[in-house]
Amino acid sequence: FFSSVEQGLKHTAFDAWGGPDKAHDKFTIVQRATGYTMSSVLTTGGIRGGKKRAGWFQPRSFNMGITREVFQVTGGFLLDRFAEDIELSIRIKKAGFRIGLIQEAFVYHKRRTNFFQFFQQVFNFGKGRAQIASLHPEEVKITHWLPSFFTLGTFLIPLFYLLSVSLFKLLTGLLIFYLLLIFIHALMLTSNLFVACLSVPSALLQLWGYGSGFLIGKIKGMKSKQ
Numbered sequence: 627f628f629s630s631v632e633q634g635l636k637h638t639a640f641d642a643w644g645g646p647d648k649a650h651d652k653f654t655i656v657q658r659a660t661g662y663t664m665s666s667v668l669t670t671g672g673i674r675g676g677k678k679r680a681g682w683f684q685p686r687s688f689n690m691g692i693t694r695e696v697f698q699v700t701g702g703f704l705l706d707r708f709a710e711d712i713e714l715s716i717r718i719k720k721a722g723f724r725i726g727l728i729q730e731a732f733v734y735h736k737r738r739t740n741f742f743q744f745f746q747q748v749f750n751f752g753k754g755r756a757q758i759a760s761l762h763p764e765e766v767k768i769t770h771w772l773p774s775f776f777t778l779g780t781f782l783i784p785l786f787y788l789l790s791v792s793l794f795k796l797l798t799g800l801l802i803f804y805l806l807l808i809f810i811h812a813l814m815l816t817s818n819l820f821v822a823c824l825s826v827p828s829a830l831l832q833l834w835g836y837g838s839g840f841l842i843g844k845i846k847g848m849k850s851k852q
Contacts, residue, residue: 627731631691634728641723642692642715644685645731649816653736659824660737660744662812663832666825669808670832683727684719687711688735696723704761709754716762741831748835755836756843770840777837780830805829 627645634643649661663669685691690711700717703710719725738744752773759766780801787794808829813822 630731647735650734684715749839752836752839753843773837
């Protein structure tokens with residue numbers, strides 16, 4: 627890992643950097659499924675180490691490095707939990723430092739051991755993004771709202787049946803198609819049928835958890851401003 631970081635910094639003098647995460651073969655099926663959904667382009671857009679564009683990548687604390695100067699200027703973490711690493715990455719970029727992804731410097735990052743713990747984790751991620759919205763409003767894009775739209779949409783699908791059977795069938799078909807894509811993509815990447823099967827409920831829990839956490843965090847933030 628350190629050799630990969632050293633080689634990466636020789637090519638580009640980043641002030642702050644990070645790398646992707648992978649699932650080890652010894653991880654449980656649930657951990658590998660949640661690992662897939664947390665890094666998949668179909669669920670998170672591949673934001674956790676899947677892009678190389680300069681200025682776009684935000685290091686996360688599971689795999690993050692900064693120079694002494696960056697720490698001295700930023701003072702380190704501002705939030706005590708929930709998206710504290712993303713908030714720090716935002717301030718590093720605003721301070722004019724160069725941030726980049728070192729693709730070869732990956733880590734094996736264990737996820738939560740069961741789906742209940744995973745839901746709690748992504749729920750807190752959503753709340754953390756709402757906290758970022760209060761500190762850096764420009765850093766909350768439409769993509770951060772999508773899990774909330776998905777959450778509301780999936781739970782409102784049964785109501786559409788009362789309004790229009792055709793619309794209900796269309797939305798249900800789109801949801802099934804999306805989940806089928808996740809299954810096929812997970813199977814292609816992991817070559818494990820059980821991981822692919824569990825990636826479907828993992829994706830739903832991830833989107834529902836993040837989406838509901840973000841909505842609740844935004845509502846609480848609006849109430850605190852009143």
